[in-house]
Amino acid sequence: MIAQVSPPAFQNVGWKYYLVFAICGFTNALFFWAFLPETRGVPLEELDSYFEKVPLFVPGSHVELRDPAAREEELRAGKLVVGGVEEDVKEVREKDSEV
Structure with missing residues (x-):
């Protein structure tokens, strides 16, 4: 056009x-x-809960992001935190394989 x-x-x-x-x-x-909103530093698994917390008009708002180093340690330990709920990666895989 x-x-x-x-x-x-x-x-x-x-x-x-x-x-x-x-x-x-x-x-x-x-x-x-x-x-x-800026999504840099937000893991893919936590995007849903992040967008629920962010207001419609983004400027001036502040949503607390989790510490990236702590998040990395949790992932290395096999802990998966989705929406503030902590789960074991093995349990999540077992749930997915049942479905």
């Missing part, structure tokens, strides 16, 4: 057509900043 619309738009509007892309880029960046 952009390839078909751009030539006539440049002929009729000229350089002002670039403003469409600038405005779209700015509004997209604003949306990402306001509504999509």
Whole structure:
């Protein structure tokens, strides 16, 4: 669509057509900043509980993340913490194999 619309738009509007892309880029960046929380450092298993804690409007909110070093030690010890509930990895595998 952009390839078909751009030539006539440049002929009729000229350089002002670039403003469409600038405005779209700015509004997209604003949306990402306001509504999509940072998930760096959150393990995949804990994303559901993380998104339940994060408010709709993200800026200014603070959700406490678990210490990455402590999380690594738990994983090495075979402990799986999902949504604040600690389970043994062997038990989880047994549950999955039963299903």
